[in-house]
Amino acid sequence: MKMTGAEILLEALRREGVEHIFGYAGATICPAVDVLRSASDIGYTLVRTEQNAGHMASGYARVTGKAGVCLVTSGPGATNLITGVATAYLDSIPMVAITGQVPSGLLGRDIFQEVDITGSTDAFTKHNYLVKDAADLPRVIKEAFYLATSGRPGPVLIDIPIDIQNQEVEAVFPDEVNMRGYHPSVRGNDKQLDHVAEAIGLARQPVIVAGGGVFLADARDELQLFAEAFGIPVVTTMMGLSLLPSDHPLNMGMIGSHGNLCANKALAKADLLIMIGTRVADRAIIAPEEIHRRMPSIHIDVDPAEIGKNLQPELPLVGNAKVILQQLMERDIQMDCIEWRSQLQEKRIEELHREYPWREESVTPGRLLRALGKKLQRDAAVCVDVGQNQLWSCKNLWLKDTRFLTSGGLGTMGYSLPAAVGVKVAQPERQTVVICGDGSFQMSMNELAAVSSRKLDIKILVIRNGVLGLVNQIQHTAPYHGPFGVALDGSPDFEIIASAYGIPSIVLENDALLDGALERFLETEGPCLLIANVDPACTTND
Amino acid sequence: MKKTISVLVENQAGVLNRITSLFSRRAFNIDSLAVGVTDDPTLSRITIIVDSGNSVVEQVEKQLNKMVEVIKVRTLDESTYIGRELMILKVAATMKTRADIMTICNICGAKVSDISTTSMTMELADTPDRLNTFQDMMRPFHILEVVRTGVIALQKGGGKI
Numbered sequence: 241m242k243m244t245g246a247e248i249l250l251e252a253l254r255r256e257g258v259e260h261i262f263g264y265a266g267a268t269i270c271p272a273v274d275v276l277r278s279a280s281d282i283g284y285t286l287v288r289t290e291q292n293a294g295h296m297a298s299g300y301a302r303v304t305g306k307a308g309v310c311l312v313t314s315g316p317g318a319t320n321l322i323t324g325v326a327t328a329y330l331d332s333i334p335m336v337a338i339t340g341q342v343p344s345g346l347l348g349r350d351i352f353q354e355v356d357i358t359g360s361t362d363a364f365t366k367h368n369y370l371v372k373d374a375a376d377l378p379r380v381i382k383e384a385f386y387l388a389t390s391g392r393p394g395p396v397l398i399d400i401p402i403d404i405q406n407q408e409v410e411a412v413f414p415d416e417v418n419m420r421g422y423h424p425s426v427r428g429n430d431k432q433l434d435h436v437a438e439a440i441g442l443a444r445q446p447v448i449v450a451g452g453g454v455f456l457a458d459a460r461d462e463l464q465l466f467a468e469a470f471g472i473p474v475v476t477t478m479m480g481l482s483l484l485p486s487d488h489p490l491n492m493g494m495i496g497s498h499g500n501l502c503a504n505k506a507l508a509k510a511d512l513l514i515m516i517g518t519r520v521a522d523r524a525i526i527a528p529e530e531i532h533r534r535m536p537s538i539h540i541d542v543d544p545a546e547i548g549k550n551l552q553p554e555l556p557l558v559g560n561a562k563v564i565l566q567q568l569m570e571r572d573i574q575m576d577c578i579e580w581r582s583q584l585q586e587k588r589i590e591e592l593h594r595e596y597p598w599r600e601e602s603v604t605p606g607r608l609l610r611a612l613g614k615k616l617q618r619d620a621a622v623c624v625d626v627g628q629n630q631l632w633s634c635k636n637l638w639l640k641d642t643r644f645l646t647s648g649g650l651g652t653m654g655y656s657l658p659a660a661v662g663v664k665v666a667q668p669e670r671q672t673v674v675i676c677g678d679g680s681f682q683m684s685m686n687e688l689a690a691v692s693s694r695k696l697d698i699k700i701l702v703i704r705n706g707v708l709g710l711v712n713q714i715q716h717t718a719p720y721h722g723p724f725g726v727a728l729d730g731s732p733d734f735e736i737i738a739s740a741y742g743i744p745s746i747v748l749e750n751d752a753l754l755d756g757a758l759e760r761f762l763e764t765e766g767p768c769l770l771i772a773n774v775d776p777a778c779t780t781n782d
Numbered sequence: 783m784k785k786t787i788s789v790l791v792e793n794q795a796g797v798l799n800r801i802t803s804l805f806s807r808r809a810f811n812i813d814s815l816a817v818g819v820t821d822d823p824t825l826s827r828i829t830i831i832v833d834s835g836n837s838v839v840e841q842v843e844k845q846l847n848k849m850v851e852v853i854k855v856r857t858l859d860e861s862t863y864i865g866r867e868l869m870i871l872k873v874a875a876t877m878k879t880r881a882d883i884m885t886i887c888n889i890c891g892a893k894v895s896d897i898s899t900t901s902m903t904m905e906l907a908d909t910p911d912r913l914n915t916f917q918d919m920m921r922p923f924h925i926l927e928v929v930r931t932g933v934i935a936l937q938k939g940g941g942k943i
Binding site: 359362363387420422544545552 | 791796799803837840841844845847848849850851852
């Protein structure tokens with residue numbers, strides 16, 4: 241049957257099980273948007289700037305495990321999307337981004353709204369395509385979804401010129417993907433698994449370093465079972481936060497420059513590192529050479545290129561974290577590290593129950609976040625932005641079976657609100673909370689339109705201190721000479737902003753009012769904004 | 783240390799661009815890169831000379847392998863491979879110097895491809911070292927222009943990558 245490129249696109253998306261698209265229409269994507277009109281089985285959210293289509297698709301993907309889909313026009317639509325795609329790339333989030341393009345015959349002439357988006361995104365897409373024949377579309381889309389979701393996930397971009405969307409061809413939809421250059425490993429090598437099991441058996445002070453890869457492999461349960469089976473303490477990277485509840489006896493917290501003492505102590509004193517789904521990034525493992533000098537390590541990752549990139553492990557093990565953890569559980573490993581564990585646990589309990597200072601004039605962020613976390617439903621999704629709000633959340637937000645979502649790799653401000661929209665669209669029943677600062681809120685508060693129009697029950701906490709807090713904090717330390725360009729002068733009254741979108745808000749002035757305000761915030765029906773006034777002098781070390 | 787990496791890739795538009803941008807993005811230094819189609823018209827072979835330590839070369843291999851359009855990557859064993867580069871060199875030549883230039887060409891095995899009243903142009907396909915020697919020997923005569931292809935290489939014996 242003859243179909244247009246746009247019809248093929250729609251049919252191929254259906255075949256991939258796509259249920260929702262985050263998009264922004266424009267001239268060169270109009271044929272594709274036109275066929276979506278009649279597709280009542282595929283939902284559509286209009287964003288207010290294309291970057292947020294990427295973040296929404298990211299939030300959607302992270303809670304469903306499916307590829308998030310965004311669709312934007314050529315030129316500025318595509319370049320605006322770039323930050324969303326790069327954010328997804330750095331956190332290995334499965335995503336398929338579709339961009340319109342000028343007519344294929346005019347490519348390279350710099351005509352209206354033309355940019356070379358495939359060339360521009362080579363460095364931060366897992367793969368990308370410029371489609372020059374509609375007959376290729378069924379294969380390209382099938383490959384794109386397979387690439388985005390298999391192996392180490394990531395964003396794949398498909399650029400489709402408008403004439404290709406209109407081109408009529410005989411469409412043949414392949415049942416499977418056949419790419420001779422792409423064969424991700426799944427199972428771990430048996431011989432190497434023996435060595436790994438042996439090394440674990442010999443360890444007295446082992447520690448598991450779990451990263452975002454564990455979530456990506458849907459291996460949260462396996463990680464917990466594995467750690468519990470041998471009683472091995474677990475520390476996480478920022479992307480691995482919420483793999484275990486805060487008060488899980490084996491959870492020692494988050495490592496790195498913004499991590500907690502107990503986790504960093506575990507990392508420094510361990511006699512064996514078992515790294516799972518982590519890329520040993522600089523914020524998590526500050527001195528890989530020093531770690532390498534001090535202790536042997538096992539590195540389990542689905543991407544062979546991550547192994548040895550920043551830290552040369554004694555035992556590399558390539559494969560899917562879920563499968564490898566299952567394989568390891570089948571082995572007979574005898575190990576006892578009770579003394580090590582109890583040392584760490586003591587420290588951890590102390591940290592978890594530390595007293596916060598009491599403030600009469602403002603809110604203490606740590607106190608607020610611990611209390612908020614404790615009041616949330618067990619499996620709430622919490623989308624956290626970038627900056628002080630993020631680091632305070634990492635340290636203090638109480639986690640149950642919470643899902644903690646943040647832009648860990650790229651550190652993209654403005655991520656939290658659109659990501660939460662993606663989560664809520666995917667899972668309307670799931671309690672969804674945004675934590676952001678007054679800087680990051682203003683980067684994407686235009687997406688309150690999506691919250692309002694879709695009546696999404698998203699609770700938004702804005703930690704307001706009137707400055708770009710983390711930069712302010714950095715500028716207060718050597719070699720810098722003091723704050724500059726960080727005062728958020730001219731910020732609007734967020735209550736009025738919220739009310740303009742028909743969203744109620746609450747202002748929290750100080751610690752004494754905290755509990756009552758949190759309860760009202762969470763009990764409000766539908767979306768609600770909680771503005772917590774925080775002293776700008778308050779740092780992430782407080 | 784110089785390593786020769788042989789890469790089989792899909793013979794498609796944009797692949798070379800992806801590979802070169804990978805090298806600049808990951809800050810890998812390359813000495814030379816040569817590309818051409820193989821006996822299978824859907825495949826091209828790229829030969830890359832990397833001047834780096836072993837761990838960097840390993841990263842180069844792994845990063846290349848991650849690319850969807852890369853089919854195979856192999857670092858060639860230095861002791862058992864044939865690596866050749868083609869050079870075309872144009873040198874100033876007069877009646878007085880022509881005989882001396884010819885002597886060097888004979889010693890180095892270079893072939894004279896063009897001659898004029900003021901110049902001679904030679905071609906030589908050999909290892910990069912020997913090309914360097916030839917180039918050094920030509921320098922006193924005043925080299926006008928040089929072009930080199932970069933090394934292409936294959937492993938000796940019956941095997942293939």
